[in-house]
Amino acid sequence: MKMYIAGEWVDKAETMDVVNPYDGSVVDTVPRGDAADIDRAIDSAERGAKVMAAMSAHERYEIIHRAADLMLERLDDLGRTITLEEGKVLAEGMGEASRAQETIVLSAEEAKRLTGETLDLSGASNGAGKFGFTLRVPCGVVAAITPFNFPLNLVCHKVGPALAAGNSIIIKPASDTPLSALKLTEIFVDAGLPAEAIQCVTGSGGVIGDAISSNPKVRKISFTGSRDVGEHICQVAGLKKVTMELGSNAPLIVMPDADLEKVAAATANTGFANAGQVCISTQRVFASNEVYGDFIDALKPAVEALTTGNPLDSDVKMGPMIRVQDAERVEAWVQEAVGSGASVVTGGTREGTMHAPTILADVAPEMKVSCDEIFGPALGISRIDDIDQAIAMANDTNYGLSAAIFTENLNWALQFAQQVESGNIHINWGTQWRADLMPYGGLKESGMGKEGPKYAVEEMTETKMVVIH
Secondary structure (H helix, E strand, C coil): CCEEECCEEECCCCEEEEECCCCCCEEEEEECCCHHHHHHHHHHHHHHHHHHHHCCHHHHHHHHHHHHHHHHHCHHHHHHHHHHHHCCCHHHHHHHHHHHHHHHHHHHHHCCCCCCCEECHHHCCCCCCCEEEEEEEECCEEEEECCCCCCCHHHHHHHHHHHHCCCEEEEECCCCCCHHHHHHHHHHHHCCCCCCCEEECCCCHHHHHHHHHCCCCEEEEEEECCHHHHHHHHHHHCCCEEEEECCCCCEEEECCCCCHHHHHHHHHHHHHHHHHCCCCCCCEEEEECCCHHHHHHHHHHHHHCCCECCCCCCCCCECCCCCHHHHHHHHHHHHHHHHCCCEEEECCCEECCEECCEEEECCCCCCHHHHCCCCCCEEEEEEECCHHHHHHHHHCCCCCCEEEEECCCHHHHHHHHHHCCCCEEEECCCCCCCCCCCCECCCHHHEECCECHHHHHHHCEEEEEEEEC
């Protein structure tokens, strides 16, 4: 596929292969963009931003809604594309495509809901005879820097709200998975979006990422990815608005009154979807001493039932990791944990990009599988004595994106919700759950700002204060 800059589909002599993570076959090729391409895209986006700002809210709604309709027509192709370039099983690829379409529908509605507020300025000592109101205006040029693991829906969470708010958008998709973003761009062009309101530039993040982030014409950056890259973007961004959706090592607490069959099913579901390559994937499990052994006995068969293989096969429940080096890293961390006293309950093996779904028992907090973000199909189980220790261990991390607890005790549940330092709290489900309309974001080093179309629109607008004297 070609990239889209300044209203044109652009090819280049130097290209990058998009590789199927399962078998290494080349799915397609895309241009290898450079800093000059970014400069051209940003100049075009500046012009596009003026067009979008002058457009009525209803016009923006109509265009975004037409894009959602086109996504529905092309849903099978979008879902298959996600699976081919990213490696998640086809059911997950189709599920992501459906969610992405819903995200665009939600964004269309938000185009009609941009409101300010009135202020009675007579409440101020010098405010007699004054009346005020606020206006929300678009930032201008928004940059969306997106990850590989949800190559369509996480792009939609940036593109939809940006356009709804009256901005233009520059998409920098992950190098491994650019096809979904390019097809979304094509959909918006076909839906009648002004030609310069959207840009999609493919290439190495190391080459073009800084060119986007540091350019003062870009007024807002929305980034989803690793903590270290997010910090680097903040350092080079300068004086502009940023939303950071970063990593995690999400904790799940199993209290002694939990229904262990439900916990096992939820843990298998939320720990191994997309081969564990989800920032809110269940990673650290803290189980009460009273049920520790019984929980492992319940979880083991649930995880062993996760068949692995070709993600296009309908019988397969877990596909490959995105790259061999990522699977090798998970393998090394598992071996390190075993060498430090943890034990493998099931899994622990690797073949190429395929790493077996893995459960580790007797995990200590200082092991990498616990204190860092593994971002792969492995979780570690540790013992706890009571709710206070569980909460302390859950909070013993720089991250704070998602956390979960299983209990029938209302006091424990509320204490968990109030005291755990996490942007998303789940009671009686695993850590991996998100409705696309809800506010979504992390605390601590898991990021800043919120996504979800309603909340992202707020992040992608600025407030003007108007005073009538």
